[in-house]
Amino acid sequence: MLFCIFGNPIKHSKSPLMHNMAFKNLKIDACYTKYLLKDSKILRKKFFSLDIKGANVTVPYKEDAFKICDEIRGIAKEIEAVNTIIKEDNKLIGYNTDAPGFFESIKEFDFKNALILGAGGTAKAVAEIFKEKTVEFSILNRSENRLESFIKKGYRAYSWSNFKIDRYDLIINTTSAGLNDESLPLKKEILEEILKNAKYSVDVIYGKETPFLKLSKEFGLITKDGKEMLLNQGVLAFEIFTDFRFEKNLIKKEIQKGLNL
Numbered sequence: 001m002l003f004c005i006f007g008n009p010i011k012h013s014k015s016p017l018m019h020n021m022a023f024k025n026l027k028i029d030a031c032y033t034k035y036l037l038k039d040s041k042i043l044r045k046k047f048f049s050l051d052i053k054g055a056n057v058t059v060p061y062k063e064d065a066f067k068i069c070d071e072i073r074g075i076a077k078e079i080e081a082v083n084t085i086i087k088e089d090n091k092l093i094g095y096n097t098d099a100p101g102f103f104e105s106i107k108e109f110d111f112k113n114a115l116i117l118g119a120g121g122t123a124k125a126v127a128e129i130f131k132e133k134t135v136e137f138s139i140l141n142r143s144e145n146r147l148e149s150f151i152k153k154g155y156r157a158y159s160w161s162n163f164k165i166d167r168y169d170l171i172i173n174t175t176s177a178g179l180n181d182e183s184l185p186l187k188k189e190i191l192e193e194i195l196k197n198a199k200y201s202v203d204v205i206y207g208k209e210t211p212f213l214k215l216s217k218e219f220g221l222i223t224k225d226g227k228e229m230l231l232n233q234g235v236l237a238f239e240i241f242t243d244f245r246f247e248k249n250l251i252k253k254e255i256q257k258g259l260n261l
């Protein structure tokens, strides 16, 4: 059985290490590879021509993946983005494991409300899982144009220009600020006011300590980067790939080994 991850860029992806380690140690005759997809229009065709059983989809194709599936299951319907696809009876079934993977990664946090920084695909995933779990949340984005879909759903969504500082227990950075630069996701003086009253901060970026997490630590917050989210979304995708045959903790142990390589 062949599996892969589609994206652009894709070189950095840790998913092959994670899944191959679990396939090997759980004695599944399968292989997981990377595919640099340059054009989303050929995603569906490639899925069939490569004869793969399942795939993950990453930046910038999660919304395209949602559109090319024959059936969407679970929270992906609300998010309108898919990061995991499985082929069943020659039909493509789409799931989103980022959202439950994120929620699993913050399960030990005791918080009443949250502020999501950013309004892109990851912010949507976080917002929808919060809605499902009845967590109170607001969204704050640099510009207005991405807020429309959140406002239409009745969510509290602000841009930098109409935001009024409030108290939030948990702050989540879903923007790409800090990924390839040293920028903060929000003006420093406003972010400091927010962090002053917060308990936890999470950055979905992994592999580095972002300026957002550094500043959060200076304010004494409990912090977490995106590594656990990555691990958990992988575990949930692996369960789908292997038809829920293995115990979650067993998968987690093996995927963690791959992630640590």
Ligand SMILES: NC(=O)c1ccc[n+]([C@@H]2O[C@H](COP(=O)([O-])OP(=O)(O)OC[C@H]3O[C@@H](n4cnc5c(N)ncnc54)[C@H](OP(=O)(O)O)[C@@H]3O)[C@@H](O)[C@H]2O)c1
Residues within 6 Å of the ligand: 059, 098, 118, 119, 120, 121, 122, 123, 141, 142, 143, 144, 146, 174, 175, 176, 177, 178, 179, 183, 184, 185, 186, 204, 205, 206, 226, 227, 229, 230, 231, 233
């Ligand atoms: N840990 C994991 O498993 C995991 C999973 C998925 C994604 N991620 C990470 O999540 C991040 C976001 O991905 P995405 O797909 O949601 O991105 P996206 O859809 O492109 O959205 C990016 C968002 O970031 C905002 N933004 C970008 N640069 C900014 C800056 N300098 N200051 C303030 N806001 C800024 C944008 O605001 P505007 O609307 O104003 O442009 C937009 O709201 C990436 O770093 C990705 O690697 C991690």
